[in-house]
Amino acid sequence: MSSSKKVYTKDEWQRKLNEVKIRKSDMNRLVMNYFVTEGYVEAAEKFYKETGTEPDMDLGTITDRMEVRKAIQCGNVQDAIEKVNDLNPEILDTNPQLFFHLQQQRLIELIRSGKVEEALEFAQEELAPRGEENHEFLQELERTVALLAFEDTSSCPVGDLLDVSQRQKTASELNAAILTSQSHEKDPKLPGLLKMLIWVQKQLDEKVSYPRINDFATAALEDPAT
Amino acid sequence: MVAPANNSANVVADALTLYDFGPKRAADDDEMEEEEEAPTHINTKRSLQFLVVSVDKLSAKYTGDGKHANDVGAIQGNRPAPVRRLLYYFEIYIKDRGNRGTISIGFTDEHFKTTRQPGWDPNTYGYHGDDGYLYYRGNGHGEPFGSTFQTGDTVGAGINYSSQEIFFTLNGKLVGSRHKDVKCPLYPSVGMHSPNERVDINFGQNPFVFNIEALVHEEREKLRMEIEALHLPLSISHSVVRSYLLHYAYQETLHAFDATSGSMVPAVLLNNQVNGDKMIEEESYAFEHRKKLRQLIRNGDINGAIAQLEIWYPQLLQDETLRIKFLLDCQQFIELIKVGSLEAAVKHAQEKLANLMGVGLYQTLLQDCIALLAYEHPKESPVGHLLMLGQREAVADAINSAILITDPSLPSSRSSPQSTLEKLLRQLTACHTEKWKLNGGQGEMFRLHRVLRGKEGPW
Structure with missing residues (x-):
């Protein structure tokens, strides 16, 4: 099928790319924002030293936030909850969903370490009452308790709950809530801009044919589709 | 006049353009963009009847x-x-x-x-x-x-x-x-x-x-929400940042970043960089040399940087346009002003810079440098930005680029090398601009620095 779409050759497109002005200071700021939001304190300090780019938040508060994160990633959920409450008790008070996810993570850790009785007691006393208030919580609770029914959790349908990525998910949710409570954006800007690039390339596809960047790791220009 | 004869010429031309858009002038960009005037009252210049x-x-x-x-x-x-x-x-x-x-x-x-x-x-x-x-x-x-x-x-x-x-x-x-x-x-x-x-x-x-x-x-x-819902692999941002640090040879940051990465992001999430390796190899070219030169320039040790360049890349200092040499000589002059050695600065200018007066490409930077002599408190002067850390970084970046281009594995036609991050941001801006033009120039224009300062939503 022939299309009347305009086609930009690589050379034509390259000229357009060359016209774009990107400031070094803007790129430095993006990188600094990534370090700070993702919690790379030492990298942020060194980057400040090497480039003079000011961090957009107090580096001291990052350390506290990272300790909370580390606690979750190591499976010490109770420890993380205490640390968050030390930081700002309102964070958990005002986020019932987050609090539920933390309790759920705690249950997962109990099951992981084989403490069946303790896990059941915890589920019944702490989690079940919350499930009654919220249908979504109840389903999550049932899914989690189902872990107990399988001897070999590696092949069971809810086995993903025991995966590292589940800890990662909970840790990220908590991290975002702490950032929001510090009136800082919860996500770094860089992935947002990269998603924007996916979006705008898709939008432009509808109107013209041009060299896309498909592989963001190399940023190589593809040949335009004709 | 000297014609740009090779790649390193482009690199320094870029650095000089960069200078034109340096910290001092860049701040005014938003204001320079003319505000469109909106209707304010009924047009009574048209003939109005009834x-x-x-x-x-x-x-x-x-x-x-x-x-x-x-x-x-x-x-x-x-x-x-x-x-x-x-x-x-x-x-x-x-x-x-x-x-x-x-x-x-x-x-x-x-x-x-x-x-x-x-x-x-x-x-x-x-x-x-x-x-x-x-x-x-x-x-x-x-x-x-x-x-x-x-x-x-x-x-x-x-x-x-x-x-x-x-x-x-x-x-x-x-x-x-x-x-x-x-x-x-x-x-x-x-x-x-x-x-x-x-x-x-x-x-x-x-x-x-x-x-x-x-x-x-x-x-x-x-x-x-539409944009946020798009899927982006977790590892991409990490790899773009890492490759940026390699590209500019920010060694200490890279070291700290790598040291913590392991405990921050599970390794499984980072190991799926399929095509990233070739990129990393390219960005790692001459890393030790670039790192050392950046450190010297950042510390204001311009003579030290020239000495190392003479050992490692003498061709960069001798190229017929002498642009790298010019940038370093200018920076040396700036460093002398910074420490208050006015006499030494004047002597340096007479020896190294005077013969370049009148050469087109070098004029703006040269004039601004010399102008530093006119002020009792150069830091507060209109050319005070030259004394800031950003100027050292611009010089270090130019030399970094000039070295990257000597990588024999690169296609010879390649002009100024860019980090992955820069290429992605250029593509992002170019696509937005193109989309905006196809829309008859209607709607908000995408301006990266405004997005970064959080002045606007997604744009």
């Missing part, structure tokens, strides 16, 4: 008989609706619906006849108060749209440039919208057609009844 306009040009009253198709009294705003924004909007207040309530509100092009109702002719849109119909496309047929207008009503008309729609409101509530099928400039317009009809027009000089900020917010949120 109505009278108030002295402040914000109210109108119908004075005709309202008996024929061509004795409409219509008015337009003094300027077309501005287009380089997300939305344009204005309102009218129906002071008196008159005998028949034949008041209309909408948008018209520059050829619009002021004795016709908006919506009757091509390139015009009008929401009519007598029947509540919307008229557009100039085929004379309206379609049922909303309520009729009563005395005391506030009616609004707007353009959403992002969705390319014309929309209307009544007493603060959205009535509906239609696709805007014309790209020409559109003027806010009002038509009246029966005795005693009177309207006040609000071009934004007073608060609107309709919550336009909420609509702007809603539009931005919609877009933000």
